[in-house]
Amino acid sequence: MAISREELLKLAELARLNLSDQEIDAIQSDLNRVLEHFERLKELELADVPLTPHSVDATNVWREDIPYENGLTREEALENAPEVRAGLFLVPSIIE
Amino acid sequence: MADLTQLSAAEMRRRLDAGEVTAEELLEAHLERIRELDPILQAFVTVDEAGAREGAKRAQERIEAGEACPLTGIPVALKDNLATKGIRTTCSSKILENWVPPYSATVVQRLEMQDAVLVGKTNLDEFAMGTSTEFSAFFPTRNPWDTERVPGGSSGGSAAAVAAALVPLALGSDTGGSIRQPAALCGIVGFKPTYGRVSRYGLVAFSSSLDQIGPFARTVEDATLLFEAIFGHDPKDATTVEEPYDPARARGVDIQGLRIGCPAEMFSDQVDEVVRDTVLAARAKLEAAGAIVEDFSAPIIxxxxxxxxxxxxxxxxxxxxxxxxxxxxxxxxxxxxxxxxxxxxxxxxxxxxxxxxxxxxxxxxxxxxxxxxxxAHRARTLMRQELRKAFEKYDLILSPTSPTVAFRLGEKSSDPIALKLADFCTIPANVANFPAISLNCGFADGLPVGLQLMADSYRDDLLLGAARTVESILAIEPKAAPIAAHG
Known part of the structure; x- marks a missing residue:
């Protein structure tokens, strides 16, 4: 199971990453070596083993639906934004 | 003054409370050492001298009012993936180079509640991804035992800072070994608590089911003090737990009859001979002191x-x-x-x-x-099942922390796969969720060798207590590293 150059470019598109030609070559080679290593997991008998996606057994930890008293103000939430207008995050126009 | 920096945090506490030294004097001694040595080591991304001086002043007032907590007035450094309100938090990445968080991580707030003196933010592999701190987007950090070598990673800045006595204590984060491996390579103590012990609120997320914050120190006692300041349930992190923790047990456990298992998979030929020999010599000392040590096999490792x-x-x-x-x-x-x-x-x-x-x-x-x-998640289940079986027989699992001593800058960064394969002793504690600690167990070719102890989930108190006992049996004088250029 090796990743082709085309597949890598598709992954990069999905992950919103532009890659240079030099990066493509290096990353393709590294990724394929990592994938080769993953093949070893096939040695394990896993069919009846449940998944452990979480590290603690707790499920559905709820709290009251009220904001923390020391939550961020709008100004604080915006102060690291690259571009702001009228108290909103500004991005390049989406609709032509 | 410089000798103040060589003290343990526990001894600093005693002198602060006795009025033998002020928090300001203690801070200035450390800042002086940082100014002298950090240009060589590059452990810090940001040193907040002004903020630290204000912190030391507050701490001194509190000490004089007789209201000191265990860390009041003690200088602490923070890995630069812990959010600090008003202080740049970069993750050693260009993408966050100028980010100034509008809030602080829970662990930072808890240190501030004690008036610990927050000195600055330490270097890491970008977003904590790496094992040498060479993947910092800014600069590599140097190992104080040999400045031509890496301090390990990803929390390499925190490890180097503590090892060189730029601070007595620092926080790091550990996703696959990022506290324990640099602690091993820098000859100090590094502790990854059980997942859920320490709030991850304000820790810039890398792998949310594995990340855990923990302490660096030069003694187990000091690491315990820092852990006890930060752990416990936090409503802002739904994965934090309220499990029992016995501080008395964390102060030492009896070595007599302590059952220790050594997994063959962590003593394989993937471990350098000098490292294996040093760890085995430490094992023999524990056996001689009364521990029951056995070999076992857990192929899932x-x-x-x-x-x-x-x-x-x-x-x-x-x-x-x-x-x-x-x-x-x-x-x-x-x-x-x-x-x-x-x-x-x-x-x-x-x-x-x-x-x-x-x-x-x-x-x-x-x-x-x-x-x-x-x-992978099925394999994770198997890993937890197999190692829990081992913990039915053993109180602790003992192994090397890292298969090598500190390597040279550039030696491995060109081969990211080799770097990843070297994590096999530390990864199980994250994947299967056990607490684990690394402490220095000796030297090979003048470089520190780390010994890892792992305990069953939530037995952080037993692990810290056992580590303290092991530390005293091995009797390796905890001292700051010389700042040694390669010779």
Whole structure:
């Protein structure tokens, strides 16, 4: 199971990453070596083993639906934004 | 004054409370040492002298009022992936180079509640992805035992700072060994608590089901003091737990009859002979002191690295999707949002981070999800089952922390796979969720060798107590590293 150059470019598109030609070559080679290593997991008998996606057994930890008293103000939430207008995050126009 | 920096945090506490030294004097001694040595070591990304001086003043007032807590007035450094309100928090990444958080991590707030003196932010592999601190987007940190060598990583800045006595205490984060491995390579103590012990609120997320914050110190006692200041349930992190913890047990346990297992898979020929010999010599001392030490085998350990390098990149690819140039962090201007995001991420992330995002994107993509991601989570279950069986027989699992001593800068960074394979002793504690600690057990060719102890989940108190006992049996004088150029 090796990743082709085309597949890598598709992954990069999905992950919103532009890659240079030099990066493509290096990353393709590294990724394929990592994938080769993953093949070893096939040695394990896993069919009846449940998944452990979480590290603690707790499920559905709820709290009251009220904001923390020391939550961020709008100004604080915006102060690291690259571009702001009228108290909103500004991005390049989406609709032509 | 410089000798003040050589004291343990516990001894600093005693002298502060006795009025033999003030918090300001203690801080100035450390700042002086930082000014002298950090240009060589490059452990810090940011030193907050002004903030630290204010902190020391507050601490001194509190000490004089007789209201000191265990860490009041003690200098502490923070890995630069812990959010600090008003202080730049970079993750050693270009994408967060100028990010000033509007809030502080829970662990930072808890240190502030004690009036610990927060000195600055330490270097790391970008977004905590790496084992040498060479993947910092800014500069590599040097190992104080040999400045031609790496301090380990990803929390290499915190480890080097403590080892060189720039601070007595520091916090790091550990996802696959990022506290324990640099502690081993720098000859100090590094502790990864059980997942859920310490709030991750304000820790910049790498792999959310594996990340855990923990302490660096030069003695187990000091590491325990720092851990006890930060652990416990936090409503802001739903994965934190309220499990029993006995501080008395953490002060020492009887070595007589302590059952210790040594997994063959962590003493294999993948471990350098000098490291293995040093750890085995330490093991023999524990046996002579009355511990019952046995060999056992847990073959699942050999699948830990593969399991980890599926789960961690998968979670990272999702967590790092937030760096899109919209709300904070770097933005590279472009005509469309899509192009803006792609260029921002292309320029903002380093190669290692890009690789891990792409691995994660791949293992989560439809068609491969079962083959990789689900398989890794099944292997994770097996790892936990097999090691829990071992903990029915043993109180502790003992192993080397790292298969090598500190390596030279540039020696391995060109081979990211080799770097990843070296994590096989530390990864099981994250993947299967056990607390684990690394402490110095001797030297090989003048470089420190780390011994790792691991205990069953939530037995952090037993682990710290046992580590303290082991430390006293090995009787290796805890001292700051010489700042040694390669000779």
């Amino acid at each position: 050999e699948h830990g690295v593969s399991t980890y390098y599926i789960i961690a990149p998968a979670e990272a690819s999702s967590n790092l999707a937030r760096y899109d140039g919209v709300r904070y962090g770097l933005r590279v201007p472009a005509d469309s949002p899509n192009e803006m995001m792609k260029q921002t991420r292309a320029q903002g992330f380093g190669k290692e981070v890009k690789e891990r995002i792409l691995i994660g994107t791949y293992v989560l993509s439809s068609g491969y999800y079962d083959a990789f991601y689900a398989t």
